[in-house]
Amino acid sequence: MIRDILSISLLLLLLSCPSLSRGVLQDPSLILGSPDTPATISCSHSISSYNMILWYQQPTGHSHLNLIGYVYVTSQSIEDAFKGHFEVSGDGSVESELHVLKLRQPEDSAMYFCAASGLCANYQAYFGQGTKVTVLEPGHDVSAPTVTVFPPSAKECRNQRDRERKKTLVCVASGFYPDHVSVSWQVGGGAVSSGVATDSSALREDKDQTYRISSRLRVSASDWFTPDRKFTCSVSFFNGTHTSHHENTVEGVEGSQVAMTREKYLKTTQAAKLSYVVFIVKSSVYGAGVAFLLWRLQGSAGKQNN
Structure with a gap:
């Protein structure tokens, strides 16, 4: 009976948006571990009528979810493919934990999601925000990013779409491992999101097998031709124990080009x-x-x- 309901629930989960997270908290968001070490992910919810927490793995580079197991009230179950390597615990009405007994590389480097639901198939599932797990590769040391901001090109053309002159700044973070980074911009000391385009994921460099990511910021010409206005690219990097912050800044220039x-x-x-x-x-x-x-x-x- 439970197996049939889970099959229907899995279909509903796959059709649901993983951003649905009403009252579902998942911790931590990042895990960086060495091979053969354990790892634990926690999940809790505050939905009074829900009594089941399911756990899923999303392999790197794939969109599908693999059901690892679930906790229904206090009853735990693990799928055959994950038995002996994963365990679940807790109470599906409140909270649950997913235990990786010994991390493997690269099999366990993936995204992991918990989802709160009920036993009946018509219950809406609500996902946690996800946990990215990276298992360190042998011979690779953790290294922080180097951040560089490139000012706009002097030959940048007028934007024909909105008829407003724009300038593009480019931020490049390179030389980091693993790829646990996020990029943000500040203009004049204030955070900005409009005009920002960041690579969807970091790219692996062939030379030294570290990662590289870039982000672009489009600003008005008047912003750029304001002397001393600061444009800062900030990169947050998780090194396994804490998050460090790395940044680089360029300043606006005198608007001589406008006058000319x-x-x-x-x-x-x-x-x-x-x-x-x-x-x-x-x-x-x-x-x-x-x-x-x-x-x-x-x-x-x-x-x-x-």
Whole structure:
């Protein structure tokens, strides 16, 4: 009976958005462990009518979820594929823990989710925020990122979509391992999210097998051409015990380029006006010359007729 209900529940879970987390708390969000060491993830909920907590694994690079096991009230169950390696404990009405007896690399490096639900198939499932587990690779030391911010290119063009001149700053964090990082921007000391585009995941570098991630910030030209305005890229890095913060800053520049552009525009306008006046004068002189020639020709023709 429970197996049938879980099959239906799993379908509902897969159709549900993992961001649903009403009253469901999962801790920690990151785990960095060495091979053959244990790890534990906790999950709790405050939904009074729910009495089941299910645990799922999402393998790295995949979108599907594998059911590890569940706790129904105080009854625990582990799927055959995970027996002897995972255990669950707790009370599905309140809280549960997922225990990894000995971390393996790379099998256990994955995302893990808990979900609170009820025994009946029509219960909506609510997920925790997820826990990213990374098992250290042999011979790889934990290393913090180096952060560099590149100022906008002087040749950056006008944005044709919104007709507003924009400048793009690029932040690159490199040389870190593992890929437990998050990137944020501040402008003038205040956090910003508008105009920010960050890589969806860090990329592995072939040379030294460390990671690299980039983020881009689009700002108005007036923001960039404000002297001493600070543009800061901050990278948070989890090293297994605590989160360290690394940043780099560039400052806005004097808006000389704006002034030069305006001056060039005024010069071009004045030159165009002068060229137009010269053209009008030349056209008038030419027209007068043609009219005078026609008058002379008409006068000569009249005398011959007489």
